[in-house]
Amino acid sequence: MSDLQSTLPTIGILGAGKVGTVLSRLLLAAGYPVHIAGSGSPAKISLIIDVLAPGAVAMTAADVARTSDIVILALPLGKYRSIPADLLEGKLVVDAMNYWWEVDGIRDDLNDPRVSTSELIQSFLPTSRVVKAYNHMGYHDLDEGPTPAGTPGRKAIGIAGDDDLALSDVAALVDASGFDPVLVGSLRDSIALQPGSELFGANFTASGVQDALTRFPTTERGLEVAAAREQEIAA
């Protein structure tokens, strides 16, 4: 192990599907140790990991939560209550999840314009430091997009959170994985990264992400969110 590797935090990934395996590859390439889990036993994902993310260590979700410094949530949002919350106490947790009704079913609680889904995750993990990141870019673009810092046209990932130190740690992670981090705001503001926004699915540079964020309040979704939140305050 190099000196660099030994000083980097261990990244845990909950979810060994399309996004979980792509993020594993990106972070392994950046030198981070990666621990990864699906919903079941490590044996169930070991072949997938050997092929798609060689070098990552397959574990149970509980062991990933226990042994990792930073844990990325890359499982279906509708299953968030199966996350081992007690083992994530005090940890930095990166929420890459989205509400997708075809997968999650019709869930009004996950589709409320007043509350971002990362705020829900923060409520479920009250002592963890939750940062939204890696959710808005499709996994193919994540896979094909990484470039070194300073590369012209480098693609960007929006990040949002309520804890400045956690945000700066996630910004460093995003940068190391090959993308420019763009600060979107608080967890409440992360609704601008969710499905229904221009940024959801976006594969933009930092200035493109910034421009889309500036437009968000005037878009149909931005107006819907603002109206729902104003009604809540008035009630």
Ligand SMILES: NC(=O)c1ccc[n+]([C@@H]2O[C@H](COP(=O)([O-])OP(=O)(O)OC[C@H]3O[C@@H](n4cnc5c(N)ncnc54)[C@H](OP(=O)(O)O)[C@@H]3O)[C@@H](O)[C@H]2O)c1
């Ligand atoms: N696909 C994209 O382009 C994309 C891009 C950005 C973000 N996202 C978001 O990332 C999340 C994952 O999407 P995906 O496309 O990667 O889904 P996917 O390919 O269906 O993979 C989901 C993974 O989550 C695992 N899982 C389910 N419950 C779990 C639990 N309690 N603990 C640990 N792992 C669990 C599944 O394991 P089993 O197979 O054992 O159930 C599977 O390995 C979603 O919230 C999605 O919205 C997706």
